[in-house]
Amino acid sequence: MSESAAKVKGAPPVEVHDLTVSYQNKPVLWDVDFELPEGKLIAVVGPNGAGKSTLIKTIMGLIDPVSGHSLIYGRPLEQMRKKIAYVPQRETVDWNFPVSVFDVVLMGRYAHLSLFKRPKKHDKELAMEALEKVGMAEFADRQISQLSGGQQQRVFLARALAQDAEIYFMDEPFAGVDASTEDHILLLLKELRNHGRTVVVVHHDLQTVSGYFDWVMLLNLRLVALGPMETTFTKENLQKAYGGRLNILSQVIELSRKEDFIREPGHE
């Protein structure tokens, strides 16, 4: 992990260009193109299978796109890894792994440590602070399988907080948590935003979207709409994201998959 490069002046925190992503030739994101504003709490909304998680994973460099690219503060991801943190939708970790809650949170600091470097006292303090923020300090020494699902979620949130990033991607942090935890997490997100961080959250509860977030991105295979809540979170846009079946597009996509179609760069 090289010293992270400086932001490009005036560049948005996240910009995505012409992104097409597919799994085994089946495109799940289609020509997505946008820029996100800085210091906003942004909801990503769309039906199941819309490609929300895929979008975030692609931006995080966990999936290679078929075409297109994304930039973080105007630079490629590799140079800006330290500036972004990610909380996945479903943790794919081995819950029986011999690590304590505190160890997991401390891993958030690894992004700032170069190869061979050990976490320092400062890192440990930051990790503990993050655990306190999510109200899990008393569980610091527990092995992670000894937590409930909601508690585990909070630990991974703490890990992202410990990373002390500028951009946060959180894939459904509110799924399966009780009402008071939800409030608590929301407070944390707002605090991050108030410190100028950009927070992108996949959210499924349409009732609460407008109350919780500043901006909204509607996604379904393609980008349906992106903008401030008041102007963008409209019935019409929701209809487009949820209702309008993309019959032809899906058919064509399916065909190109069956034909094992390789996209070739266009000439001319």
Added chain:
Amino acid sequence: MSTFWIILTACLASSACALVGSFLVLRKQAMLGDAISHAVLPGIAIAFLLTASRNTFPMLIGAGAFGLLTVYLTEKLQLRGRLMNDASMGIVFTTLFAIGVIIITMFASQVDLDQECILYGEIAYVPWDLWIFNGMNMGPRPVWILGFVLMLNLLFIVSCYKELKIYAFDRQLAVSMGIPIMLIHYGLMGSVSFSTIAAFESVGAILVVALIVVPPATAYLLTRRLSHLLMLAVFFGILSSISGYYLAYWTNSSIAGAIAVMTGVYFGLALFFSPVDGILAKKYRRKQNTGKGPYEGPGLELRTKQTINI
């Protein structure tokens, strides 16, 4: 004196294997140890053929190359060939092993490696396999080799501890943080290959698997901390080596086999009596059911478990 050398060799081999084996067990890739320990055979045989001697350095290189080749081919076959991981692994390592056996029988006169040595190793002859350096007797050669490999493993684990931990625990996070995951992966696989080949000479292809898998699995049942797990795994490896030696001495049988049996015995004990995760401890806690024990509510039992019927 010969007892000392044999036990020392066994302890060094089991420590080296336990260290790297811990990460394989944690990554649920224990069978990769089995695969590598078989697949290095052609590498050893070819090194033998080319150098016409039991020269350690070429053998390490040959084995390392074939170990990595196994990992690579398994992964490629799984991806390109649309095969399950275990099937692709099974194809690769059994084929390589068969090729190794064929090379050895084909050049039986040049390759001084018999089939029994492949399977049970020659630990009993260690005291006579001396390293003469500049006319000086430096002690048994395998001790030096195993000591060297153990040092390499220790160096690797200590210097890349945090990377290894995150690689084993949460690959996704590691990738998203830009940790050089492939480097760590192939580094570990290289270490496994080196440990395998170094231990192979002494304990044979299959019993290496016992050293790689069983002590870490035993430790896994006894602790919830990675650093303790590594230490306990080494401890059980050494304990099995010593008690295995005496079991073999007492029954007049193969030392390597007896060491493997002892690793199994300790695992059995841990499986039932571990205070952390033992079957009896869990039963007891269930009976008590006062909620003092570790959390056993939702989130713990919900996670599905694989089972085996063929």
Added chain:
Amino acid sequence: MSELFTDFFLLQDPNVRWVLAGTILLGLSAGALGCFAVLRERALVGDAVAHAVLPGVCLAFIFTGDKDPLALLIGSVIFGWISLVVMDFIIRNSKISADTSIGMVLSVFFGLGVVLLTYIQSSGNVNQSGLDAFLFGNAASMLPEDVMLFGFVSLMVLVVIIAMYKELKLVSFDSSYAKVIGYPLKRMEFLIATLLVVTITAGLQAVGVVLMASMLIIPAAAARYWTDSLRVMLFVAAFVGGISAISGSFVSYAAPSMPTGPWMVVSAAFIFTLSFFFAPARGETRKWIKRLNQKQKIRRENILKTLYGLNEADGKEEKVRTLQEIIKKRRMEKKTLKRGLSELEKSGMIEHYRGRPDGFVLTETGRVEARRIVRLHRLWELYLTEKLEIAGDHVHDDAESMEHVITPEIEAQLLKILENPESDPHDEKIPY
């Protein structure tokens, strides 16, 4: 060499007859049974069981003091069973994962086997020589009574697989569904496990514990490339197993120092490699061929489109277009362009004028086809901009590839929802 061949295949030598019969039956049953193991993702369990029967073999020898094949069979079946039970017990009762459990059982049981084997060897029983044939297999040393017993066992396994095909299929595909519809799941699992243990045991003398698993895995994996039907897969796998057995036996007949087992494995692996590359159903070559065809199709269609574009630009439909003109309009390799042009000429889409200027003209069919492609391109661009609100400068690349896959049905739908448009987002006319 040819003499060896005829001697071997005419089965002159009674010994050859026995060995061949035994190994072929083994190859057939292991190949067929292996399909279930591989499809259920249990390939390496077979490996563990094969190693774990060694103590059974040794104990049977210790008790009977003899290499009585039936006793050895019983001993190893018992230990095969114990190993399965232990693996399952560990997984069910601890947080140990399946593959760790497999690795442990494999190595510890094998260690016990080695202890017993060396104990027997050191006890100096004269009968013990040849017990280590179980490690690597030694088909040549099989006696007629061994072959009869193990061959019979293999045959029984085959019979059971055929008789219970339907049940085995359902249980291995979806065991919970099998349970729901009232199959005796426990008994079926027991049956499959027994078949596995028995097959492995029967194969030990020929192939040896170390390589036995490969006779389960490799033929089945090779068969997978030839078919999508389980029934066919079983036959192909059995066939591959049988062929491997024959070639392994032949090699060790021709060169007696050569072990049968490893050569069987290498033969199977060779067939696997061939299947991987050349099997018509799922092999690699098929993928290559498909890709190649597709590439050619795209190339042809692009050339047609280019010719159309040239005509559209100056409105001269009959004008002869030279190579240079085409390349100027659409960058491509001269060689590929020529190849594409000759393909088009053959299919009657264009005509080649060898006069001056030397060049090409679209025929009537070619013009229809070219219009179709250009139409699809522009319709798709229009669909993306109008209906999906994708910016106009983003849609070209997409249309560039989709024009080659859109079917007439989809075209009809596009025309309908776009209401038979006149021109595309870049104000170019949509040709009908």
